[in-house]
Amino acid sequence: MFKSGFVSIVGRPNVGKSTLVNQLIGKKVSIVSYKPQTTRDVIRGIYHDQDCQIIFTDTPGIHKSEDLLGEIMNTNAANVSSDAEIIIMLVDASNPSTKSDKYVLEKIKNQQSPLFLVLNKIDQISKKDLLDQLTYYGSLQCFQEIIPISALKKDNLDHLLEVIKQYLPEGPQYFPVDMVSDHSQSFRIAETIREKILFLTQEEVPYSIGVYCENIKETEKRMAIQAIVLVNRESQKGIIIGENGQMLKKIIQWTQKDLKEQFQKSIRLEIYVKAYKNWRNNTRILKMLGYEVE
Ligand SMILES: Nc1nc2c(ncn2[C@@H]2O[C@H](COP(=O)(O)OP(=O)(O)OP(=O)(O)O)[C@@H](O)[C@H]2O)c(=O)[nH]1
Ligand SMILES: [Mg+2]
Incomplete structure (x- = not known):
């Protein structure tokens, strides 16, 4: 059975959304920097393998906007999640900022799609810290899955892909196999x-x-x-x-x-x-x- 679907990645700025999409696709489709608000547009990266196609949507970091461009970035980020099969909320384990993460969660938690919490940058924290954070996110009871990863070190990305596949419906191959991004x-x-x-x-x-x-x-x-x-x-x-x-x-x-x-x-x-x-x-x-x- 061939499976396919759209997976939106949302989160506050600088948590590693674009890094994750690039690593999953195996090619740079979205620019990355150590500064917040790097991504301004919704960017799709297409993952292909023998039995599935996953269209990952990288989004601008959701933040308190101060101008029209900031507002457009936030609206785009929150809107894309509405037609996704899965929404991934990405957080930075090395820099927990519960206030801005809560703000992001408020914007997406009422969507119908399954919501995953993916804890990124675990290469930067201790095992104990990781366990504490996993317990904390579990206690919120908002997430169907909670998965720790390091996008940069490609740690646990195979597992993330496996879990995503379990949730995807049977579907067509939307894009040709040599296409990794839909941007001009x-x-x-x-x-x-x-x-x-x-x-x-x-x-x-x-x-x-x-x-x-x-x-x-x-x-x-x-x-x-x-x-x-x-x-x-x-x-x-x-x-x-x-x-x-x-x-x-x-x-x-x-x-x-x-x-x-x-x-x-x-x-x-x-x-x-x-x-x-x-x-x-x-x-x-x-x-x-x-x-x-x-
Ligand atoms: N140590 C570590 N750094 C990471 C990891 N993933 C991403 N980074 C770094 O975090 C910074 C931000 O990464 P981006 O991928 O641009 O973050 P983003 O969430 O797309 O940011 P915006 O587009 O501004 O919303 C970069 O310096 C990355 O190299 C990780 O797993 N571990
Ligand atoms: Mg980005």
Whole structure:
């Protein structure tokens, strides 16, 4: 019997949702960073094996939002779970934050689908701490399954997959076997650029950038890309460009290297940095970046 279905992964920012999806798929479909609010969009990663297909949905970390983009991120994260066969609430065992986790649980606990609690980053905690946390989550009586893992170390992921399969209904193969993600090339490029900027900049800058591809010209062996990086303020433009353009050069070189591996082509990337005040609240810009805004 072939089984298939959708599994949503939700949780507060930085608990390891994107890391988990990438590890399960065996390929990077979602960018990862040590900073919260890395993922802004709903990202699907498709797992295939002989007798099942699982479509994992990585979601933006649910947080208290301060602007329109934050609100859209939260709404998207909470909405995807409504049509999933299974909802995984992911928590960070090494950094228990019961208040924000409770906030997430409030948003999802009334859904009909089975709810799993997956305790991540157990590589960082003691056995005793793990037992205490398992007891605590058990006492909440909200979860059909409670499974400890380390996404980073791939610890117990096989078991997680086995349990997921038990809950999946008989179903069709929704996607072709060579497909690991349903996102466009330009989205992947923009996300790769954003990932590098997240690593190379500090404080408010990672939250202030928006990236989109304006133009892609592609031949069999080469790809030429023109991308725009939006920032909130003129001063942030200086940070992205850096002294004598050094920072921008670093961003471009690192992105080109990554894209070359992803697409197996030589890459020529140009980035234009534009300041657009308060773009995270601007409906027109958010639409341009691909968000659905009323
Ligand atoms: N030690 C350890 N670190 C982990 C593990 N899983 C993820 N991380 C780290 O946690 C950080 C956040 O990981 P992400 O996968 O970006 O987290 P996220 O939940 O997708 O975050 P947002 O997209 O911001 O909501 C990264 O630095 C990861 O390397 C784990 O099992 N163990
Ligand atoms: Mg993420």
